Amino acid sequence: MTPELRHLRYFVAVAEHLSFTVAARELHLAQQSLSQQIAALEHALGARLFDRDTRGTRLTEVGRVFLPEARAVLTRADAALETARKAVRGEIGRLRVAFLVSTANYMMPPVVRAFRERYPDVELLAEAVGIAGLVAGLREDRYDAAFTRPPLVDDLVTATLVAEPVCAVLPAGHPLAGRAGLRLADLAGEPWVLTPRGSWEPWHRKYDEDFRAAGFEPQVVQRADGVPSLLGLVAAGVGVTRLARSAHSLRRTGVVFVPLAGERAETVMAWHPARDRQAVRNLLDVAAELAVSIDLTEAG
Amino acid sequence: MTPELRHLRYFVAVAEHLSFTVAARELHLAQQSLSQQIAALEHALGARLFDRDTRGTRLTEVGRVFLPEARAVLTRADAALETARKAVRGEIGRLRVAFLVSTANYMMPPVVRAFRERYPDVELLAEAVGIAGLVAGLREDRYDAAFTRPPLVDDLVTATLVAEPVCAVLPAGHPLAGRAGLRLADLAGEPWVLTPRGSWEPWHRKYDEDFRAAGFEPQVVQRADGVPSLLGLVAAGVGVTRLARSAHSLRRTGVVFVPLAGERAETVMAWHPARDRQAVRNLLDVAAELAVSIDLTEAG
DNA sequence: CAGCGGTTACAGTCAGAGCCTGTGACCCCC
DNA sequence: GGGGGTCACAGGCTCTGACTGTAACCGCTG
Known part of the structure; x- marks a missing residue:
């Protein structure tokens, strides 16, 4: 057997309460199941983690050494999941945005600025390109989103901003x-x-x-x-x-x-429907918010 | 479902090969099972980690963000297990050693020095105590081992050194x-x-x-x-x-x-049989080796 | 243009892991 | 000496994580 995070969680719980019964209650499982899983972990490590008898449970020396390690692994795993969730929410990652050259002069500065402020952990790559490269880039996954002018093509989604x-x-x-x-x-x-x-x-x-x-x-x-x-x-x-x-x-x-x-003349944000990520939505929200608060076409 | 290390291992394998089929072969399981587990992980995270179609597999942005995280968790977990194994081998941890006052003068310096040199990551706590405190300490788990003189008591194990x-x-x-x-x-x-x-x-x-x-x-x-x-x-x-x-x-x-x-007059190492850890064995080995190489009783 | 080799996904099945409950042995304290 | 606490052992159930078989699809090649 190879230890899983579950075993580490169980181990830490028992170590914190120095009681299988109490830890099992906290973990919402039966004491017997907990004992079983700890025994499996001990077997995998090749040593007992707890000295236990009828009057209580104490950490062995191996257990004492392993406790901070197990905690560290769990903490790291939590951080990893939290980072993933941030990525899902579009708060972290990379966003490749094309600006049509003829709109870049007034759209790029305020949009990039506002987005960077709102989502500082997103690496925003902004590029001014011609219309052909813009559309091809969206289709071929070189850009996640683009600011441009309609009309475009049927296979891209657009939202009007101004x-x-x-x-x-x-x-x-x-x-x-x-x-x-x-x-x-x-x-x-x-x-x-x-x-x-x-x-x-x-x-x-x-x-x-x-x-x-x-x-x-x-x-x-x-x-x-x-x-x-x-x-x-x-x-x-x-x-x-x-x-x-x-x-x-x-x-x-x-x-x-x-x-x-x-x-x-409309300015729209366009993206590929197959790559409709939350970060793209966030960019749209930021841009739309910007569009109602200031006159983007005057800003340049 | 809450992700386990297994899911992270599977994810990293797929990300490294950008192929479910190849990764499954490496992991010694069927492609279908691998797909199933990755799907479960994606469900738990709330986002796809791979864009996959009939002509291949590519990381999504969330996957790109999560990959180094998953690797870090696995690395940390490996380190934790390695540390545990070191503890099992008695190469790390704490060792509380009592020296009978009348033997401390010639035993403590060379033994402590040799053990520290051989096992630098073990925290060796050496103490010179009277015979009564030494025996009580071994029995009550205040010491892991002791250097003393026989005869002692039946419930302690001894090994003669010099x-x-x-x-x-x-x-x-x-x-x-x-x-x-x-x-x-x-x-x-x-x-x-x-x-x-x-x-x-x-x-x-x-x-x-x-x-x-x-x-x-x-x-x-x-x-x-x-x-x-x-x-x-x-x-x-x-x-x-x-x-x-x-x-x-x-x-x-x-x-x-x-x-x-x-x-x-013999000098022995004594310990409690119920606490017969590898670190204690290591200490015995170091002391025994020392005993044959130099005349400890002359060293003082 | 059909066939082949490549990809992943879907469906159905099975063994075993992980959990449960019931029980027992033991210790401590009242 | 009995009650309340500890953990371990045994047997049974459930569901999960595997498996196999199949299908859909793409792109290359003869």
């Missing part, structure tokens, strides 16, 4: 730059600067729908990847584009942001 | 002091200095026999407890006495030791 106005982005001095608001149709005749079609299919399908609903097909004079590039081209007067208002924080000169009626 | 000549102790200048050897009968007419009759019955019964065998009853002019007192009285010319040769080391001036024909 919605902000979508704006027409015009060069400073553009005839429409002074308006308080615009409809997408107002920009039908403008030259457009957009991202390459291949960047992320679901987005471009939605763009196509939006323009069709506004009754025109945009005349694309230039395609460029990344919000800073688009803003640069707009500032240079190459054309106009359409971005979430939070993008304004990336470039304040040479461009004007005018809200487009009825359009909203 | 035998030395018994000497007549005479004042310097006594007519017989120049002799190379004496018989007890030669001292029939002398005034005697002896220990009080009450000090230890078995000894005095033997003295009585010795004197009866020598054909006289000693004329006791003074009784005094302890070898130094006897030596002092002999040196003062009050009378003669009879002591083991090793007592000479306690007083070199004013007294002369003359061997008595045929008489030997």
